[in-house]
Amino acid sequence: MLINQTFLKLYKTPLLLVFASALFYIAFAYDLQRTDYIKLVMFYVALFFLFYKLIQFFKHNIKGLTYIAFGFRALFILAIPNLSQDFYRFIWDGRLILEGFNPYLYTVDTFINNGEFPVAQAQELRDGMGNLNASHFTNYAPLNQLCFIIAALFSGQSILGSAIVMRLLIIAADFGTLHFGKKLLEKLNLPAHNIFWYILNPFIIIELTGNLHFEGVMIFFFVWSLYLLHVGKWQFAAVVLALSISVKLMPLLFLPLFFQWFVKRNVIVNTVKQSVSIGEIASSRTPRNDIKGIKKLILFYAIVGITTLLCFMPFYSSEFIENYTNTVALWFNNFQFNASLYYIAKTIGYAYGDYHDVVKIGKTIPYIVILFVLIITFFRKNKTTVQLITAMLFALSFYYFTATTVHPWYIATLLILAMFTTYKFPLVWSFVIILSYLAYISIGNAEKQENLWIIALEYVIVYGVFIWEVFIKKDEATIKTSK
Template identity: 25%
Template sequence: MAVGFFCLAYYIPRENFGLTFTVYASLFGGMLAIYFLSKQLKWKWIFIGGLLIRLSLLIAIPKWSDDYPRFLWDGELVKMSQNPYLETPEGWLQNHSESSSPYLENLFELMNSPAYFSVYPPLNQAIFYVAAWGANLDTKSGVLILRVILLLGEIGVFFLLRKLFEHFQLFSKKLILYWLNPLVIMEITGNLHFEGLVLLLLLASVFALSKNKNALSGGFWGLSIGMKLLPFMLIPTLFSFEKTRKSRTFWLGSFIAIAASFGWLLIDNSWVHFLQSLKLYQGKFEFNASIYYLLREVGFWVKGYNVIGELTPILSGITLMGILYFSWKKRPQNLLQLTDLWVLIYLVYLIFQPIVHPWYLIPAFGLSLFTDKKAFLIWTYAVIFSYQAYGDPNYQENPIFLFLEYSMLAIAIYWDYFRSSTKSLLAK
């Protein structure tokens, strides 16, 4: 497995989908083999094995994602005491040519979104600043610093999972499914995505709640929103859960954390450009979608053009109604039921999204290990089919691979959420 990860990180470009899929599938199979063949969990050896794999990727430049140049660019602007939300990279180079450098120009050339304002919250910007400060105008050093920060977060996730498995008296062997999962290793340590830190903060919130430290729990949840906005959609579940709904300290901790994370956007009206970027992101880009693609085809048939501008707000409304409905219907009575509801909320959200990047699955997948649901585990394998698009010169997605991915997910969702109810109906 270590050799496979090393090859994916250093030698196999994402454009070579055939080889990428073969190695990825082998790594996933290796993880499952270790899981099923391990009669007794030797968690120290599992931890060391997964850690050594991650350490072997330390100096790799991400091959599956080109987001990191924007991370380092924003960090450089913050280091220069400039606001990364006020100008696009294109505009900044035009207006501040005297402050530019070969390093910034190189990052600009590598960037995938030079015409857009930054979409990363201030808490992300703080991490970008640390990387820029330590990098000293060197891309490899910046990547290394980001990777070390994310790796420390992953270590925290491992030990929080272990503690929570013990607290809930669950099968701790499930640690293998996270710690050796190829999607987790490649997208967090390999490709420098921050969903691992989101999971860390959500787990910390659950752990604090289990210890009746409500203010701390609210703070961690608020910080998870500051890291990535998505955990904000969990707020209806926290109102439906009695322990958090009635806890003033929980909401006080949440407010302080959210205010500390987003208060910086009030400087120079940064929030205007930040929200503009979010709106553009939601209303313009498409990737690896499911229901959205089906409805888009209907739109082409009926109106003759891409109806993304009309579909996106409709699907967002459906998603919101789904979140409110399930939060009201489920009304969790304990922490395990709350995490189970969080997994369902993430599933509803991702099913209706026009953009589903593989790393979006990681927080929900980590939380799903506390439940009996297998959909996100299956999806961490099936999502590799989305990388087929990078093997096409025009980045065109092949409907066959999308069908394979979402057929596997549909079967898993049926197994998780509908099989028992179907059996009950047949019994009647």
């Protein structure tokens, strides 16, 4: 009894924080409507404050933070996602595959409009996902589809059951991200508790565990790949990176950035292993060393490409290629949500041009992003693991700053990259991203349109922190690059 009293006295404040957080998560999961904006913001702000205090209290107690983070996730197990409709399409795709259909060849409305119901609860799933999702071909990559199939295998007749299975898969992936993220931080001599700015973040718990977005699975494979790359197992890293791409295509953006890591780093690693002097390192930059690095790079790309193609192979057909590429292209040309620079360019385009000029802006964005990635590939130091991750952070940030569509859960990849740097703007973004859910608050608008004032507030904060860290405080934001 005395021990219990002593324990309570010592840990009274953190226990209260955990208890309060649990209550807010329960309310968030089971007693919140997306349109209840005041409650949504109040709950989220409270959870973020409690999250910050918990890390302050437990940053030297990794085991304690782990129990807390996954305990919070467990609170969502029986919840139906309340901030996203995408999971209905996930369930549809998984069940459709088990019925022998290729999900890339049929839209949901192809069946429903013809009075066909190929899966259990077909009409309920179609109503849940909404018109936009139902009228387009699926854009979810094959390893993502595997997760949907597993959900259909274990629960082919219950929407809640399918959601539970998918949630367990995402939680399992978070365990993997914690494991390899912590190991990579230790290898880089960075604080191991940094990983909990991701794992314990309410944004991650709500968007991935709560709303069933599979960025968490993609990030698991991606962090595992970075760890393998850092410890020298680059062939295996290539396979795992391909698995990440096969969940979500986003890591394709990073492929050019590996150039310096292989070609330039190869010289330094080889010479350091031979214990040669700095002068000899400089003189050892011969074409032979560069060629050796280039061969490794080509093999790395080949492994990534072949493994990715093998993952896509079960769904291959000429119609699949056309449908999939057209659906992915829609995100650049047709869909618009929570954009920043694009909205500014769009406004200028309408002021001095017409609709066709605005469409051209959306089509130009991918080329601008590719150009930026190539610039930082060849003109920015990118030889160490930390430099490579930092380059990835900047590349992805530039893409989201210029993108036509930035859904909240997209920021998860930025957040995990930031854990291995000293940049905090992705962490700030994970807090203010809640404003994107308020974008449709009407201020005298007859039509349902985004409120650009709310979006502007979000990006003023994000850009403010970004500019401060990258351009004003850049010397303090630079960490050791010799790791």
